[in-house]
Amino acid sequence: MVAFSLPGQANAHPHVFAEAQLRITLSADQSSVTSLQHFWRFDEIFSSTVMMEFDKNLDLQLDPSEMKLVSETVYASLADYNYFQIVTVNGKDVLMNSPPSLTTTFENDQLTVSFESKPNKPLMLAGRIDFGVYDPTFYTAIDFLTDDNLVVDQLPAACTRTVIRPNADEAISQNQKTLTDAFFNDPTGTDMSKIFATKLELSCGAKG
Incomplete structure (x- = not known):
């Protein structure tokens, strides 16, 4: 069965590639x-x-019932990996609710996946907040081709927006102690692919 993460087969390099877009929506008062x-x-x-x-x-297209099965399979494959999301506040992980469902389509012979997720608890615009996507198994490489693919709707003036694209050599050097031979032989038990992920960082003043 096609899966986005195949722990038994993953090596320290990706086998699947995807272009990503991320839109972050805020509350009406722009506080969260x-x-x-x-x-x-x-x-x-x-x-x-x-x-x-x-x-x-075998008609070389996916009818609605076949596409529904694709969506269900992708949804189940991503569930154990928090849907490849990075959300942190001041370096600490933020719990996100599982999306109720996701949508798959084929556009110009390419599979597309879209879904919406929401924070488990109110996520205030305060401190340093990072958003991104990554596959902890290294099987899938998902990246944002341009900074414009990371969007925040109506970001308040009190916040600054920065796209961070880690340099691979610097990331490896800074995390050399953790990147052991065991990791390169079987990266599935680590969370180290996060250090290579492109992230959108919001820096906001504390809210009263």
Whole structure:
């Protein structure tokens, strides 16, 4: 079965590639984050693999029932990995609710995945907040091709927005003690792929 993370087969490099977009929506008073809207477009090779596996009637397209099965499979595959989301406040992980569902489509022979997730508790615009996506197994590489693919609706003037794209060599050097031979042989038990992920960082003054 096609999966986004295949722990038994993963090595220290990705096998699947996707372009990402992320839109962050805020409350009406601009004091808190209400939701994250994700959109991913997968590479043609992986997309064709999905097509071949789920095209049960062999008509070279996915009908609504087949596409529904794709969505259910993707949803289940991502559940154990927090849907590849990074959300932190001052370096501490923020618990996100599982999205109620996700949508998959094929556009120009490429698989797209979209879903919306919401914080488990109120996520105030205060301190340093980071958002991004990453696959902890290193099997899937999801990245934002341009900074404009990370959007915040109506960011208040009290906050600054920075896109952080880690340098791979610097990330490895700074985390050398953790990057052991065991990690390179089997990265699935670590969380180290997070250090290579592109992130949107919001820095906001404390809210009273």
